[in-house]
Amino acid sequence: MKTSTQTMRALAKVRDAPGLALATVPVPTAGPGEIVIKVEATGICGTDLHIFNWDPWARGRVHPPRVLGHEFCGTVVEAGPGVRVPQVGEFVVGECHLACGHCHLCLGGQPHICESLEIIGVDRDGAFAGCVRLPAGNAWRLGRSIPVEVAAVMDPLGNAVHAAHSTDLTTRTVAIIGCGPIGLFAIPVCKMAGAALVAATDVSEFRLDLARRMGADLVIDARRDDVAARLRAATGGVGVDVVLEMSGNPRGITDGLRAVRNGGWVSLLGLPTGRLEVDLANDVVLKAVHLAGIFGRRLWQTWEQMTRLLRMGLDITPVITHRFPLDRFEEAFALLQSGQSGKIILVP
Numbered sequence: 409m410k411t412s413t414q415t416m417r418a419l420a421k422v423r424d425a426p427g428l429a430l431a432t433v434p435v436p437t438a439g440p441g442e443i444v445i446k447v448e449a450t451g452i453c454g455t456d457l458h459i460f461n462w463d464p465w466a467r468g469r470v471h472p473p474r475v476l477g478h479e480f481c482g483t484v485v486e487a488g489p490g491v492r493v494p495q496v497g498e499f500v501v502g503e504c505h506l507a508c509g510h511c512h513l514c515l516g517g518q519p520h521i522c523e524s525l526e527i528i529g530v531d532r533d534g535a536f537a538g539c540v541r542l543p544a545g546n547a548w549r550l551g552r553s554i555p556v557e558v559a560a561v562m563d564p565l566g567n568a569v570h571a572a573h574s575t576d577l578t579t580r581t582v583a584i585i586g587c588g589p590i591g592l593f594a595i596p597v598c599k600m601a602g603a604a605l606v607a608a609t610d611v612s613e614f615r616l617d618l619a620r621r622m623g624a625d626l627v628i629d630a631r632r633d634d635v636a637a638r639l640r641a642a643t644g645g646v647g648v649d650v651v652l653e654m655s656g657n658p659r660g661i662t663d664g665l666r667a668v669r670n671g672g673w674v675s676l677l678g679l680p681t682g683r684l685e686v687d688l689a690n691d692v693v694l695k696a697v698h699l700a701g702i703f704g705r706r707l708w709q710t711w712e713q714m715t716r717l718l719r720m721g722l723d724i725t726p727v728i729t730h731r732f733p734l735d736r737f738e739e740a741f742a743l744l745q746s747g748q749s750g751k752i753i754l755v756p
Contacts (some may be wrong), residue, residue, distance in 0.1 A: 417474045417756070418537035419737050426462040430735060433475065436533070436541035438488030443470070443544045449560035450535045451479035452744055452752045459530070460629060460741050463681075470530060477536030477754070478529035479560035483519040484547070491544045500547040501562045502535065503711070504528040504612035505704050516692060520704040536734065538756050548711050554718055557753050559727050561589070562714060564751070566705035568593035568716045571652050571675045576699050578602035582646040583639050584624075585656025585664045585668060586678055587615040589751040592727045594652055595622040600717060603650075607642065609663070610633050610655075612747045621726045630659070636666035665691035677702040727751050 414435040415658050438444045456476050459466045481501045484494050493502050506526040507519035514522050528534045528542065558565075568590045568630055572582075583605045584591045587610035598606045607626035608619040628638050639648050647669035653661055654680030666687065668674055674697055676734045686692070692699065706713060714722075729750035732740040743749045 411417050413520060416538035417734060418533075419477065419734055419754070420536070421459055421462075423468055423472055424462075424467070424526045426460070426487070427654075428460055428476065428737060428741075430737070431473070433476075433533075433537065435539050436488045438491070438541060440489045440710045441491060442488040442541055442549070443491060443494065443547060444486040444539050444541050444576075444639060445479050445480070445501075445502065445535075445599060445754045446485045446539050446545070447537060448475075449481060450477045450754045450756070451561040451564065452740060453479055453564065456536075456740065457744055458479045461745075466588060474530070475533035475537050475540075476501075476529045477520075477528060477534035479561055480535035480540060481550070481562070482535075482540075485539065487544065493549050494544065494549050498608070499550055499552055501550050501559050502528065502540065503546045503707065504534070504544050505707075506543060506546060513746060518711075519707050521690050521729050536737075536756070540645055543646075548708070550715065554715075555725070557731070558718065558724060560727065560753060561751055562711070563705070564590050565593050565711045565714050567677060567702070568597050569717065570705050570710045571654070571677045572601060572676050572700060573704045573710075573713060574682040575650060575698075576671045579604045579651060580650055580684050581605040582607070582641050582650045582652065583648045583664065583667055584608045585651060585653045585660040586620075586657065587612070587619045588648055588725050589655060590726070591652070591654035592618050592678065592750060593624050593724050594654065595619060595624050595723055596603065597625055598652075598726070600720070600722060605642065605648075607639060607648070609660070615750070616748055618727060618729075631665065632694040635663040639667040646670075651671065651675070652677070654678045656680045660690075662687070665697065668695070668697055668736040670695045671697070673698045673700070675700050675702050704746070710753065728753060730756065 507522035608624040651664040
């Protein structure tokens with residue numbers, strides 16, 4: 409592959425230590441089957457915070473130097489040999505999960521859980537930069553009907569849509585455990601799917617206020633209330649039909665399992681930081697609870713679903729609370745770490 413003589417600014421993990429740095433790197437060029445996207449907006453993800461903090465997961469997965477950023481949108485500025493779509497000039501959103509296309513899961517229609525999955529901004533250079541290189545088949549052609557900041561965070565929105573639509577929500581009661589951006593996105597998604605009651609829990613007053621703005625019918629402060637007892641009281645003592653666990657917190661997972669009704673459904677999307685203890689007998693087996701691990705977005709079913717939802721009026725803009733230029737990244741990451749934010753946008 410040819411190397412560009414042009415350079416650009418990028419936010420990167422440049423050394424084996426906490427923190428990130430602004431670096432000057434070559435502008436990527438498109439190889440066969442690839443495109444280059446001029447990045448218009450990006451979202452900071454919890455994964456980026458793990459890499460910023462350089463925790464054990466990040467140290468075992470990321471190999472510096474690496475440009476971060478996997479939530480992004482922009483305009484195609486170069487198409488490599490063999491690329492028919494998208495064309496130069498088209499506005500696209502990037503699907504950051506790169507599947508091999510050859511394993512039995514890819515061939516069986518489940519590339520989102522490919523055995524050899526790579527992630528833009530983790531395993532390959534990402535979008536906290538002026539431009540990013542992407543396989544053409546990973547670009548979702550969107551057009552300009554969706555605002556740029558919303559398009560930039562369709563990746564995590566897709567997580568919320570995937571989790572919510574993993575089971576039928578029509579006339580059912582739903583509890584969302586954890587009001588980070590994905591949990592907050594899930595509130596109106598569940599309402600549009602026909603849920604009869606959508607409850608939301610968190611330990612941050614800032615995010616509980618956002619949950620109210622997003623239309624939650626019941627908001628529970630997990631610092632002060634018995635979450636399972638409140639949810640059972642709200643459902644006539646039987647428990648909620650569906651739990652969407654978005655926190656990864658051991659107490660949140662326990663609260664969700666205690667709150668779900670016999671025969672209910674639990675979608676597990678939040679990632680715990682370590683091993684945890686679960687009362688499998690009483691909270692799962694004897695209740696005949698259905699557990700579903702949720703990862704990424706179904707390609708391309710989830711993308712079609714969320715695009716239609718946005719065009720039908722799904723409004724996630726209240727969750728986008730802050731915007732920063734790339735050179736104020738330290739301020740942005742400190743804000744994310746504090747929990748006093750919703751979704752944070754970085755503009756290259």
